[in-house]
Amino acid sequence: MAKQFNMDDFIKSCGEPHLACALLLDVSGSMAGDAINSLNNSIKQFKYNVSDDPVARNRVDVALITFGSEVKVVSDFMPVTEMPVPVLRAGGRTDMAAGIDKAVDMVKERTGLYHNLGTPCHKPWIFMITDGLSTSSESAMMQAAQKIKMAESKGSNGHLSFWALGTGDYDQDELFSLTKRVIELRNQDFRGVFDWLSESMAVISQSRPGEDVEFGTLPENVRKAERGRRIDEDWY
Amino acid sequence: MKIEYKGISGTVYVIDEEKIARGGEGSIHNIQNNVTQVAKIFKTEYRNREREEKLILMVQTKMSEDLLEQITWPQDVIYDSMGFAGYIMPKLKSTDVITAVYNNENGVTYDCKKRLLTAMNLCVAVQNIHEMGQVCGDLNPQNICINLDENDRKNVFHITMVDADSYHISADGKTYRCEVGLAEYIAPEIQKKLSEGYTLKNAKLPTYTKESDLFALAVHIFTLLMNGCHPFACAKDNTIQQINDSFDKNSVVTPQPIDNIKDGFFPFYHKKEGITYPVYAPSFEALPEKICNLFVRTFTDGYDNPQKRAGTQEWIDTLQECAGVNCSNIIKCVKGHEYFNHNKYCPFCGIEERMRGILILPQNDNLEPLTSYKAGSQTSQQKEQHDSNGIIALVLIFIILFAAVCIKACNGTISQSAITDMTVGELHDEADMLIYK
Numbered sequence: 075m076a077k078q079f080n081m082d083d084f085i086k087s088c089g090e091p092h093l094a095c096a097l098l099l100d101v102s103g104s105m106a107g108d109a110i111n112s113l114n115n116s117i118k119q120f121k122y123n124v125s126d127d128p129v130a131r132n133r134v135d136v137a138l139i140t141f142g143s144e145v146k147v148v149s150d151f152m153p154v155t156e157m158p159v160p161v162l163r164a165g166g167r168t169d170m171a172a173g174i175d176k177a178v179d180m181v182k183e184r185t186g187l188y189h190n191l192g193t194p195c196h197k198p199w200i201f202m203i204t205d206g207l208s209t210s211s212e213s214a215m216m217q218a219a220q221k222i223k224m225a226e227s228k229g230s231n232g233h234l235s236f237w238a239l240g241t242g243d244y245d246q247d248e249l250f251s252l253t254k255r256v257i258e259l260r261n262q263d264f265r266g267v268f269d270w271l272s273e274s275m276a277v278i279s280q281s282r283p284g285e286d287v288e289f290g291t292l293p294e295n296v297r298k299a300e301r302g303r304r305i306d307e308d309w310y
Numbered sequence: 311m312k313i314e315y316k317g318i319s320g321t322v323y324v325i326d327e328e329k330i331a332r333g334g335e336g337s338i339h340n341i342q343n344n345v346t347q348v349a350k351i352f353k354t355e356y357r358n359r360e361r362e363e364k365l366i367l368m369v370q371t372k373m374s375e376d377l378l379e380q381i382t383w384p385q386d387v388i389y390d391s392m393g394f395a396g397y398i399m400p401k402l403k404s405t406d407v408i409t410a411v412y413n414n415e416n417g418v419t420y421d422c423k424k425r426l427l428t429a430m431n432l433c434v435a436v437q438n439i440h441e442m443g444q445v446c447g448d449l450n451p452q453n454i455c456i457n458l459d460e461n462d463r464k465n466v467f468h469i470t471m472v473d474a475d476s477y478h479i480s481a482d483g484k485t486y487r488c489e490v491g492l493a494e495y496i497a498p499e500i501q502k503k504l505s506e507g508y509t510l511k512n513a514k515l516p517t518y519t520k521e522s523d524l525f526a527l528a529v530h531i532f533t534l535l536m537n538g539c540h541p542f543a544c545a546k547d548n549t550i551q552q553i554n555d556s557f558d559k560n561s562v563v564t565p566q567p568i569d570n571i572k573d574g575f576f577p578f579y580h581k582k583e584g585i586t587y588p589v590y591a592p593s594f595e596a597l598p599e600k601i602c603n604l605f606v607r608t609f610t611d612g613y614d615n616p617q618k619r620a621g622t623q624e625w626i627d628t629l630q631e632c633a634g635v636n637c638s639n640i641i642k643c644v645k646g647h648e649y650f651n652h653n654k655y656c657p658f659c660g661i662e663e664r665m666r667g668i669l670i671l672p673q674n675d676n677l678e679p680l681t682s683y684k685a686g687s688q689t690s691q692q693k694e695q696h697d698s699n700g701i702i703a704l705v706l707i708f709i710i711l712f713a714a715v716c717i718k719a720c721n722g723t724i725s726q727s728a729i730t731d732m733t734v735g736e737l738h739d740e741a742d743m744l745i746y747k
Binding site for chain 1: 407409412413415452494533537538539540543544545546548564566567586587588589590591665668669
């Protein structure tokens with residue numbers, strides 16, 4: 075028998091400030107093998123870590139979106155404790171622009187929901203992971219970049235934090251055209267970066283308004299990208 | 311491994327290295343052969359003279375056993391070979407915090423009677439601290455523990471205040487400040503100082519006061535009685551009036567609780583165009599008038615004059631009176647929700663209806679509905695309901711558009727194209743917000 079839905083499937087602890095985080099994941103063919111396996115395990119660990127935090131578990135809402143040849147909403151925004159743990163498979167092209175388009179729309183929708191309900195909220199996150207060059211058309215990528223820029227610049231603080239994590243043959247210029255928050259992963263081990271992400275979610279969801287949030291140190295295999303510097307260059 | 315610490319009282323404590331809890335400033339450890347107490351060991355960077363002095367002062371206050379059940383007051387200051395290291399305090403019976411009641415966590419629903427009991431016990435705990443001549447300061451929900459063991463009839467819903475070492479302690483003309491706080495529980499007079507660039511460490515005293523505690527206390531009582539809703543949270547008002555505003559690029563957005571605290575805007579009592587109280591909360595009128603009056607005094611009158619805020623005893627008396635003898639003023643609806651008997655209809659059934667309306671209506675035509683992630687497991691009944699909601703949505707859109715045209719016809723300031731081009735999706739784009747970070 076199928077289980078009926080209850081309110082907690084959508085949103086819980088309406089009265090507490092919420093933080094929406096969309097994970098936008100590249101599942102194109104190049105991710106096959108170790109990369110996709112590590113990603114699957116890391117998502118599981120991410121869920122476990124955030125759900126384990128007594129405050130963050132009530133406040134962090136997560137959506138999973140993948141992009142390969144097409145965009146797929148693996149799960150819409152829901153409390154982190156309710157999110158499914160998918161087994162993602164890699165294959166196909168890299169329609170990044172369509173993925174971004176979908177993720178930004180979903181974040182806007184979620185924000186709208188918070189406002190309609192009267193649920194306080196923090197600035198939402200989109201955390202994109204990619205290992206290659208987008209196969210979307212140039213104009214589609216420009217539109218996606220524009221869409222991020224619009225969402226990030228609205229209001230006094232901006233209404234979105236878009237992060238891009240590149241690994242493998244990712245194109246640095248392409249990611250920098252989307253956001254200034256570009257970080258790179260030296261190998262295909264996603265564990266550390268997801269630990270960092272869960273820690274960041276916990277810290278932000280409990281932060282005091284107006285206070286600068288101190289993120290934890292990036293794991294050893296991740297660093298802030300700098301234009302013109304290649305992965306594995308000066309990496310020790 | 312065990313480590314020895316010596317107390318200022320002369321007692322030697324053998325402490326387990328294993329942490330039973332950890333916080334930003336230090337960690338909590340069990341003490342060997344001692345089941346009633348625990349030790350808090352500070353990280354090296356937090357071991358300073360000021361903190362040591364404050365704790366030495368606190369342990370001099372003699373506390374009865376009963377009082378120690380209500381607050382984990384420091385009982386001994388401890389030292390290792392390097393010097394000051396931490397302190398000894400009573401061990402908590404339960405580490406659940408009050409948000410479990412706010413949010414009906416772990417699948418348990420806490421009804422009105424239990425929430426009233428919790429509120430009254432919180433008042434008693436704060437009152438005890440005030441009677442000691444001290445101020446809590448950081449009254450955030452993580453510092454308010456509650457016994458949720460319903461088999462423990464004598465102690466269930468009893469409150470224990472924790473993190474007492476951060477409290478705002480005054481003695482002999484010196485104040486040891488509470489230097490931390492969660493903004494949603496900080497009174498406006500302190501928020502004003504903080505928005506001028508000061509911190510709780512360097513703002514001119516007074517920062518925390520008994521009156522600022524009474525502000526936080528009222529926030530907790532409100533949250534308890536109003537289904538977990540913060541008194542300064544607000545929602546976008548999606549009534550017809552709002553459509554008119556949405557044409558303006560600077561249209562009304564919903565401020566966050568902290569903004570409303572600073573502005574003294576209490577959305578359940580004050581009216582502002584385009585803003586209403588949250589969907590998941592009952593209306594203010596669902597509370598007895600006497601309780602409403604105390605909230606208005608605390609949040610509105612108290613904005614200009616903190617002295618006007620309702621006191622702890624006043625809260626206890628009023629909550630008790632409104633509950634009635636044996637809670638005779640609390641009634642139950644067919645669904646089992648408990649509410650005050652002056653309500654014509656069950657306010658909580660009303661919330662369920664409103665929530666359902668917002669959660670299931672598709673928000674944007676381009677998007678899959680919220681239920682899509684489980685679409686395969688939907689029952690046909692749910693699908694039907696979904697479809698009928700879609701029809702209701704269409705009817706609503708029609709009504710809204712029609713109303714917009716009417717409004718336009720009345721004031722003639724909006725272009726025809728603006729109205730016809732308006733879609734629900736675009737309306738949604740206007741739902742932008744003021745954000746914390």
